[in-house]
Amino acid sequence: MEYNNQTSTDFFLSGLFPPSRTGLFFILIVLIFLMALFGNLSMIILILVDTHLHTPMYFLLSQLSLMDLNFISTIVPKMAFDYLFGNKTISFIWCGVQSFFFLTLAGGEGLLLASMAYDRYVAICFPLHYPIHMSKRICVLMIIGCWIMSSINSCAHTAYVLNISYCRSRTINHFFCDVPAMLTLACMDTWVYEYTVFVSTTLFLVFPFIGIVCSYGRILFAICHMRSAEGRKKAYSTCSTHLTVVTFYYAPFAYTYLRPRSFRSPTEDKVLAVFYTTLTPMLNPIIYSLRNKEVIGALRRVIQRICSVKM
Template identity: 75%
Template sequence: MENYNQTSTDFILLGLFPPSKIGLFFFILFVLIFLMALFGNLSLMFLIFLDTHLHTSMYFLLSQLSIIDLNHISAIVPKMVSNFLFGNKSISLIGCGAQSFFFLTLGGAKALLLTSMAYDRYIAICFPLHYSISMNKSVCVLMVIGSWIMGFVNSCSHTTYAFHIPYCQSRAINHFFCDVPAMLTLACMDTWVYEYTEFMSTILFLVFPFIGIACSYGRVVLAVNHMHSAEGRKKVYSTCSTHLTVVSFYVPLFYTYLHPRSLRSPTKDKVLAVFYTILTPILNPIIYSLRNREVMGALRKVIQRICTEKM
């Protein structure tokens, strides 16, 4: 086994893929997923920006989700690709801190933004007459700003703590990015303070939002049962299913951050991290576009416009 003990301040990311044919296969697969996620989220943002029919609160929040997903996956995958291709697994202290900071900021903002999106659909379906007032532009902007600020504050506290504690001689992080809990296994001190902070942050940013989303969709389902229009019920169920699917973002995070550290496995943590760092960003544009008539209509308009200009 390689010896990663060193005296420099750099960390070593052990990575996700083994140096084998199967590792190369998964590496190529993940690169393709990364490129598809970039294309999907950029396309969705582009369509929402161009089509005035999509200038509503729902699509404004959706565009913010695409921005977060785009940056989330870009903060992790390029370094992972570079490490695999060039065999240089080291990452500087500043680089590790920046990666951890952006990961936590974007993750926290996304968790709260998904709650805002669920609230938007709840108001639209259960209180349609109040929707234009309850979800006006100012409210949406405040929701987005609040999500970013809370994610930023949470990230600052975790990152500052992680980079102000002493680390032992081994600086090999058994992960494919600088995840703070994985880093703290190398600490030369008791990290119970951080574990308590991590638990409280998980409750605030994951458990409470998840409960709120579950309650809102429960209320929506009850409202659907009282609808007399089959077309209206079909539309509502379609809307709910697309939003509810994204809640899978929370499940691997629950297991990772609520699981006692003594019972956690680095292999399981890495596999679960694939879901909320790499797979979710590609699922969101697929779920919110291919199953959405308005987005598909906007796409057809753009394609027709391009074809007309070429002719």
């Protein structure tokens, strides 16, 4: 059923699930959401309570978990509510709110991943200068900068989509209020704004990704010249972990938002959106915990502490 009431300001989300497999996909998405919720909350609490993890690297990682936690919470609960109650409408204001938080978290996470790459670059290539270039003050400023810059960018885009005229069907062919999907409903030429979307994507995704690639090229060169085999192994493990996360996040995002509208398809956009809205928030804490001996060690210490208190 499609809502096409021109007198209403509400939107209608077509959703993610195919009608024939709705139940199976819904259960899978809910399980992924619960895993992401548990994993990211556990990572935040672990970094908070274990003093061995009170370093800039893990402080940045805790922010990544916080962003992932908010990222998936912005999208999946509304999707689950729509399925359970059969009401896929979303009010004009709430659509703007969802779009604002999505864009803020998307841009902020892109900048944060670049900040984490810079942290590893300084730690491996300039270890003696690490306390100076990655002090707690600088780390906090980097995090605040990520939030502020992404919020300003999000405000600009959200303000635009809330002030254009929608004169076609109110059905957004997506499972959340994605700006490009909303633009297809506009009754005005939006090519100028689509160009600003391209510019924003370049600033918040492409440039940080180029910076990450360049920094890790320098890091790999430094790793090859390390004398300690244990040091090389540890540095390589940390870098490969971060690069895995970066690939999962940047690749589908860039592919979606850098393509012209004529080359995009709603179905393909939905599938790609699942990666950066649902799968990546679930995989990040798993990747960083399973491939990080310091995190595993901290988890053991916390479990031992809990067990000793109970005894």
